[in-house]
Amino acid sequence: MELTDQERALLREIQRDSTLPVAELAQRAGMAQSTAWRRLQDFEARGIIRGRVTLLDAAKVDAGFCIFANITLADHSEDSVTAFESLVQRHAEIMECHKLTGGADYVLKIRTRDVVEYENFMTHNLLRYPFVRGVSSSVSLKELKSTTELPL
Structure with missing residues (x-):
């Protein structure tokens, strides 16, 4: 445009x-x-402006633990992909989900209170489904930049 x-x-x-x-x-x-x-x-x-929101400080609302989880699906059947996408939409902890090229199928940005809450989320939500083959997690040590502004 x-x-x-x-x-x-x-x-x-x-x-x-x-x-x-x-x-x-x-x-x-x-x-x-x-x-x-x-x-x-x-x-x-026209959908260029999708919404107007208020941005919160994650650490001040007990969501300061940030994880990037690389997800590999067991297979790429329509049922598996649909089930995974449904799982993503159901969980508020998942802030972003991107489909990838390369080794992993998806990367999730997940926010929880702490490592214990993430472990519980991963065990009871990500790994319990047969369509998820594996999860490789990386913990964010420090956020250097975070913006919602698109470069115009």
């Missing part, structure tokens, strides 16, 4: 702070308030 410089600026600003009034967003993007409002309505209608 082709975006004007002003539209890109508007989208950058709303990514940074979606609580800003339209007047402030418009001013920062260099456009009239009515134009900014129409663009935002259009972006929402």
